[in-house]
Amino acid sequence: xxxxxxxxxxxxxxxxxxxxxxxxxxxxxxxxxxxxxxxxxxxxxxxxxxxxxxxxxxxxxxxxxxxxxxxxxxxxxxxxxxxxxxxxxxxxxxxxxxxxxxxxxxxxxxxxxxxxxxxxxxxxxxxxxxxxxxxxxxxxxxxxxxxxxxxxxxxxxxxxxxxxxxxxxxxxxxxxxxxxxxxxxxxxxxxxxxxxxxxxxxxxxxxxxxxxxxxxxxxxxxxxxxxxxxxxxxxxxxxxxxxxxxxxxxxxxxxxxxxxxxxxxxxxxxxxxxxxxxxxxxxxxxxxxxxxxxxxxxxxxxxxxxxxxxxxxxxxxxxx
Amino acid sequence: xxxxxxxxxxxxxxxxxxxxxxxxxxxxxxxxxxxxxxxxxxxxxxxxxxxxxxxxxxxxxxxxxxxxxxxxxxxxxxxxxxxxxxxxxxxxxxxxxxxxxxxxxxxxxxxxxxxxxxxxxxxxxxxxxxxxxxxxxxxxxxxxxxxxxxxxxxxxxxxxxxxxxxxxxxxxxxxxxxxxxxxxxxxxxxxxxxxxxxxxxxxxxxxxxxxxxxxxxxxxxxxxxxxxxxxxxxxxxxxxxxxxxxxxxxxxxxxxxxxxxxxxxxxxxxxxxxxxxxxxxxxxxxxxxxxxxxxxxxxxxxxxxxxxxxxxxxxxxxxx
Amino acid sequence: xxxxxxxxxxxxxxxxxxxxxxxxxxxxxxxxxxxxxxxxxxxxxxxxxxxxxxxxxxxxxxxxxxxxxxxxxxxxxxxxxxxxxxxxxxxxxxxxxxxxxxxxxxxxxxxxxxxxxxxxxxxxxxxxxxxxxxxxxxxxxxxxxxxxxxxxxxxxxxxxxxxxxxxxxxxxxxxxxxxxxxxxxxxxxxxxxxxxxxxxxxxxxxxxxxxxxxxxxxxxxxxxxxxxxxxxxxxxxxxxxxxxxxxxxxxxxxxxxxxxxxxxxxxxxxxxxxxxxxxxxxxxxxxxxxxxxxxxxxxxxxxxxxxxxxxxxxxxxxxx
Numbered sequence: 001x002x003x004x005x006x007x008x009x010x011x012x013x014x015x016x017x018x019x020x021x022x023x024x025x026x027x028x029x030x031x032x033x034x035x036x037x038x039x040x041x042x043x044x045x046x047x048x049x050x051x052x053x054x055x056x057x058x059x060x061x062x063x064x065x066x067x068x069x070x071x072x073x074x075x076x077x078x079x080x081x082x083x084x085x086x087x088x089x090x091x092x093x094x095x096x097x098x099x100x101x102x103x104x105x106x107x108x109x110x111x112x113x114x115x116x117x118x119x120x121x122x123x124x125x126x127x128x129x130x131x132x133x134x135x136x137x138x139x140x141x142x143x144x145x146x147x148x149x150x151x152x153x154x155x156x157x158x159x160x161x162x163x164x165x166x167x168x169x170x171x172x173x174x175x176x177x178x179x180x181x182x183x184x185x186x187x188x189x190x191x192x193x194x195x196x197x198x199x200x201x202x203x204x205x206x207x208x209x210x211x212x213x214x215x216x217x218x219x220x221x222x223x224x225x226x227x228x229x230x231x232x233x234x235x236x237x238x239x240x241x242x243x244x245x246x247x248x249x250x251x252x253x254x255x256x257x258x259x260x261x262x263x264x265x266x267x268x269x270x271x272x273x274x275x276x277x278x279x280x281x282x283x284x285x286x287x288x289x290x291x292x293x294x295x296x297x298x299x300x301x302x303x304x305x306x307x308x309x310x311x312x313x314x315x316x317x318x319x320x
Numbered sequence: 321x322x323x324x325x326x327x328x329x330x331x332x333x334x335x336x337x338x339x340x341x342x343x344x345x346x347x348x349x350x351x352x353x354x355x356x357x358x359x360x361x362x363x364x365x366x367x368x369x370x371x372x373x374x375x376x377x378x379x380x381x382x383x384x385x386x387x388x389x390x391x392x393x394x395x396x397x398x399x400x401x402x403x404x405x406x407x408x409x410x411x412x413x414x415x416x417x418x419x420x421x422x423x424x425x426x427x428x429x430x431x432x433x434x435x436x437x438x439x440x441x442x443x444x445x446x447x448x449x450x451x452x453x454x455x456x457x458x459x460x461x462x463x464x465x466x467x468x469x470x471x472x473x474x475x476x477x478x479x480x481x482x483x484x485x486x487x488x489x490x491x492x493x494x495x496x497x498x499x500x501x502x503x504x505x506x507x508x509x510x511x512x513x514x515x516x517x518x519x520x521x522x523x524x525x526x527x528x529x530x531x532x533x534x535x536x537x538x539x540x541x542x543x544x545x546x547x548x549x550x551x552x553x554x555x556x557x558x559x560x561x562x563x564x565x566x567x568x569x570x571x572x573x574x575x576x577x578x579x580x581x582x583x584x585x586x587x588x589x590x591x592x593x594x595x596x597x598x599x600x601x602x603x604x605x606x607x608x609x610x611x612x613x614x615x616x617x618x619x620x621x622x623x624x625x626x627x628x629x630x631x632x633x634x635x636x637x638x639x640x
Numbered sequence: 641x642x643x644x645x646x647x648x649x650x651x652x653x654x655x656x657x658x659x660x661x662x663x664x665x666x667x668x669x670x671x672x673x674x675x676x677x678x679x680x681x682x683x684x685x686x687x688x689x690x691x692x693x694x695x696x697x698x699x700x701x702x703x704x705x706x707x708x709x710x711x712x713x714x715x716x717x718x719x720x721x722x723x724x725x726x727x728x729x730x731x732x733x734x735x736x737x738x739x740x741x742x743x744x745x746x747x748x749x750x751x752x753x754x755x756x757x758x759x760x761x762x763x764x765x766x767x768x769x770x771x772x773x774x775x776x777x778x779x780x781x782x783x784x785x786x787x788x789x790x791x792x793x794x795x796x797x798x799x800x801x802x803x804x805x806x807x808x809x810x811x812x813x814x815x816x817x818x819x820x821x822x823x824x825x826x827x828x829x830x831x832x833x834x835x836x837x838x839x840x841x842x843x844x845x846x847x848x849x850x851x852x853x854x855x856x857x858x859x860x861x862x863x864x865x866x867x868x869x870x871x872x873x874x875x876x877x878x879x880x881x882x883x884x885x886x887x888x889x890x891x892x893x894x895x896x897x898x899x900x901x902x903x904x905x906x907x908x909x910x911x912x913x914x915x916x917x918x919x920x921x922x923x924x925x926x927x928x929x930x931x932x933x934x935x936x937x938x939x940x941x942x943x944x945x946x947x948x949x950x951x952x953x954x955x956x957x958x959x960x
Contacts, residue, residue, distance in 0.1 A: 028356060036668060038696065046393055048416065052386065052423050056358065059384055064699055066692065069393055073709055074688045075919065084923040086821050091919035095931070095938065096688065099918065102943035103692050181406050278419065279395065279411035283404040291415070298415065303422035348676060368714045368736065372706065372743050376678065379704055389713060501726050598739065599715065599731035603724040611735070618735065623742035 001315040005127060005140040006148055006191075007198045013155060014199075020156050020311035024304070027060045033317050034063030040104035041067045041141065044077070044111040044126075049278060050141045050149065053305035054108060060310055061317065066104075079129050093126075097133035106316055107134050110141035113185050115250030121145060122215070137316045145215075147187040150277050151195035153308040157301045158202075158237055161273055170203050171236040172270070176228055177208035178285040179255045180242035188277050189243045190218040197221035207231035209254050214246055228259060235269040237297075240276045240286050263289045273297045321635040325447055325460040326468055326511075327518045333475060334519075340476050340631035344624070347380045353637050354383030360424035361387045361461065364397070364431040364446075369598060370461045370469065373625035374428060380630055381637065386424070399449050413446075417453035426636055427454050430461035433505050435570030441465060442535070457636045465535075467507040470597050471515035473628040477621045478522075478557055481593055490523050491556040492590070496548055497528035498605040499575045500562035508597050509563045510538040517541035527551035529574050534566055548579060555589040557617075560596045560606050583609045593617045641955040645767055645780040646788055646831075647838045653795060654839075660796050660951035664944070667700045673957050674703030680744035681707045681781065684717070684751040684766075689918060690781045690789065693945035694748060700950055701957065706744075719769050733766075737773035746956055747774050750781035753825050755890030761785060762855070777956045785855075787827045790917050791835035793948040797941045798842075798877055801913060810843050811876040812910070816868055817848035818925040819895045820882035828917050829883045830858040837861035847871035849894050854886055868899060875909040877937075880916045880926050903929045913937045 003009055010016055023029065039058045041051060051067060058065040070077065077096060078089035085092065100107055109130055113121035121144040131138045140148055162171060175192055189206075193214060196204045204222040206214070213224070225231050232238065240261050245251045260283075266272055276298045280286050290296060314320075323329055330336055343349065359378045361371060371387060378385040390397065397416060398409035405412065420427055429450055433441035441464040451458045460468055482491060493516055495509060509526075513534060516524045524542040526534070533544070545551050552558065560581050565571045580603075586592055594610050596618045602608055610616060634640075643649055650656055663669065679698045681691060691707060698705040710717065717736060718729035725732065740747055749770055753761035761784040771778045780788055802811060813836055815829060829846075833854060836844045844862040846854070853864070865871050872878065880901050885891045900923075906912055914930050916938045922928055930936060954960075 038699070040692070043393075046395060048388070048390075048393075048395075048411075049419060051393070052360070052388065052420070055386055056423050059358070066695055068688070068692065070688075072392060072712060073683075073691070074686055078922070082923070082928060085921040086924050090921070091688070092922050095918055095920060095922075098939045099689060099942040100692070102939070103696050103946065278415055280415060281405040281410070282398070282412050282415075283402070284406050288402060299418045299422070302419040306423065363713075366714055368708070368710075368731075369739060371713070372680070372708065372740070375706055376743050379678070392712060598735055600735060601725040601730070602718070602732050602735075603722070604726050608722060619738045619742070622739040626743065 001320060003138050004148060004312045006146050007195050016311050017156050017159050020307040023310045024307040030314055031062050033314055034061035037105040038064045039106045040100055041065060042109045043069045044071055047110055049302050049305050054309045056306050057309035057313055061313055079126055093129045094133050097130050098135055101135035106137050108139040108141050111143055113144035115183055115244060118249035139312060142187055145187055146191040148191055149308050150188055151191040153301060153304045154192055155195055155199055156304050156308055157297055170201060172234055173202040173204050173237045174231050174235040175206045175239045177212050177259060178240045178242045179257055179259050180281060180285060183244035183250050183252050184242050186214055186243040186246055189214055189241050192239055193222060194218045205231045211245055211253050232265055233268045235272045238272045238274050242285055261290060262287050275301055278302050321640060323458050324468060324632045326466050327515050336631050337476050337479050340627035343630045344627040350634055351382050353634060354381035357425040358384045359426045360420055361385060362429045363389045364391050367430055369622050369625050374629045376626050377629035377633055381633055399446050413449045414453050417450050418455055421455035426457050428459040428461045431463055433464035435503055435564060438569035459632060462507055465507055466511040468511055469628050470508055471511040473621060473624045474512055475515055475519055476624045476628055477617055490521060492554055493522040493524050493557045494551050494555040495526045495559045497532050497579060498560045498562045499577055499579050500601060500605060503564035503570050503572050504562050506534055506563040506566055509534055509561050512559055513542060514538040525551045531565055531573050552585055553588045555592045558592045558594050562605055580607060581610060582607050595621055598622050641960060643778050644788060644952045646786050647835050656951050657796050657799050660947040663950045664947045670954055671702050673954055674701035677745040678704045679746045680740055681705060682749045683709045684711055687750055689942050689945050694949045696946050697949035697953055701953055719766050733769045734773050737770050738775055741775035746777050748779040748781045751783055753784035755823055755884060758889035779952060782827055785827055786831040788831055789948050790828055791831040793941060793944045794832055795835055795839055796944050796948055797937055810841060812874055813842040813844050813877045814871050814875040815846045815879045817852050817899060818880045818882045819897055819899050820921060820925060823884035823890050823892050824882050826854055826883040826886055829854055829881050832879055833862060834858040845871045851885055851893050872905055873908045875912045878912045878914050882925055901930060902927050915941055918942050
């Protein structure tokens, strides 16, 4: 693997999942793989799970991990080509990235969308500029439109749970929109859709209120419905996530509390396991009764972030 | 030791002090004890000594220490059971703690009191919720009402100094209130009182202006007086600390500069050594003349923070 | 070396450069030199290159590096002797420094000038107070008036490039003022002048608009001119940097865009290589056409920060 910014960087999803689960069973199996290697984790936006799990994963491989909160410890970066930098940005990515590329063997970066200009966000300018100038392998810790380490974790968590369910058919996986109090990126939803479609071993349904369509480039292959109850019927895994509108970009049209998942709604499912990437707004996105029940996979899912990151970093170190 | 949030977690104070002083003499004696173990240091409030000394202590034991400033690098946590999270809190401790418990072998957390609601603060809800959901041993880096790593350090510093004084009696230890410019928690004072009382090898006097009573649950066993001069008579150790009111909670009633300790006041003491947990407001809480004199133990005291933390972490790793 | 706060701490510049370039060729040659040693990096002001390169350098020598952003993670420090600390400062350097000196074997500190009181800034009170009370070797990560790790890097970069130029004479090095949008310290310019003069192996010219004189204590030995074109004639290395006024302290008098270096201006030079310490305001201080051309040494220069820091830290560890 030369970089990890979307599912397209992965040759074989199942192989990568297998690798991750092997690390879960034996975290220090490749403890010398990253000896004398250094990984830089750059955050232009805050992070808890992503930062800590990647740091832990790097250490498990013997790498030195250095975290840099660009927004708080550094300064505003410029991404526009040809900019006359007389404003608030202090350093151009063209200057910062190659310097960082000299200090680190692998660079990881998190950068959120503006949610104002869809074309800019969906061009993934920030991470592409970074890759262009860094000169070393780059791993996305969530970009403007995708969150691949999360999605890999999600597939790992489903594959880990699947044998316990003894299904005689493909699992039915439902991605359902949930209410939230502010406009959020589409990243996690886009990325989950992209990965489940690429994986191809599920019946995949996406449900959301009208006007909350996601970009077809990621959802293509899934059944899409505005009827949440119908979507949940016989579902084995329900992935709950809020996102803001894609078409009329970055808005909240409807914040209907009825879309919050409850035990009652889950009754029509096949004892569905419930997933969420965290952080979750309890009793807004998801009810306490679900999160505190055995239906919830969210803690296990977050724990698996370490093994997802470790599998990706190892694949890069091994040029696999 | 299974957790360290108050003196009640300690079976034998003198044994723990001895262990700490052994590490001071030989910092790397147990350098492999924490191999492949990871400690997470979570700060909901700022810290200098506590953070750095705990980080150093962990490294001396061969542990990987990762610092996370929740307030600055992360987001606001919710602690209320059943909260409808439509406000400013982004993640519930019920979701965050078990995830962190999967990433780390020991979790350390600092969280300050509100100084607004005494019942909430004194219930220690934050740290108890954290312990309840973390699933791994928790060490307090200062909580709403106590600061046990500081108090252990204080006892270590006194025990280290005692032989030099050749007293034919128990040492007289005085905890004196000092002026400050803003309302501070009662933690350090509560905790020092709790530890000196539990230790039981001193004549212990607490002195403060009227209306600055501390909670009896911590002070019980000490002589309490509003007469600072009388308290200082024949004192061997004077611990200087400001705290806000406990009864009419979190206020500053009197900020009488006369309560600042001076060399003149110390004249009636037995060449008392002066202690403070730092940071200290010079010439407000304590005069330059004392801090810059040989009476001051504050630098040595702060240095001992490393050995206190190391003894505690080692005890947890050894399940002692 | 016992400390590193200016060129005066260096016995033999060429020897130090040689050491740095040896580390560049073999980063882990002294990987055990700093075993069980700990370095503290304190930032009172933000940093990207300095922080990361010093952290990497320390690790290459086997040292544990701990970063502490005093301004963001800690609190405001007091530096005035005898201050009555009833204002915004929370801890005196007299108390903080000796504590840090107990936690670390080497302390590094970055602290910027106020640009308000020249006498205070040029007395270097902050770093001198820190050194006085720390009790361990101190390395400047940029102080009020100097940036020695940057200047060492600059000399390394020039020496590394020199053989490729096959000059039959001493290289001509030009330090030129550049426009900026806000008043900056004189540190990098002062320090570069001090080091090039101390090195003594160049024809050294400084050019800047009228009223932008630097302090003679650093520039003495250099030719100074207000005519940028004349200065650039036959130049081999052009160091571009903005600084605010020294005489009428900390001002921007003239922000003439004509002083921005362009390819056209460089035409009279000897195919000069262009240097800058970064971050650079593109198309304000320096044009894209230069920064993106082969004339630019800025990325290589920033990469060399690691080897400069490593040579300095190794010299301190070896008491050389």
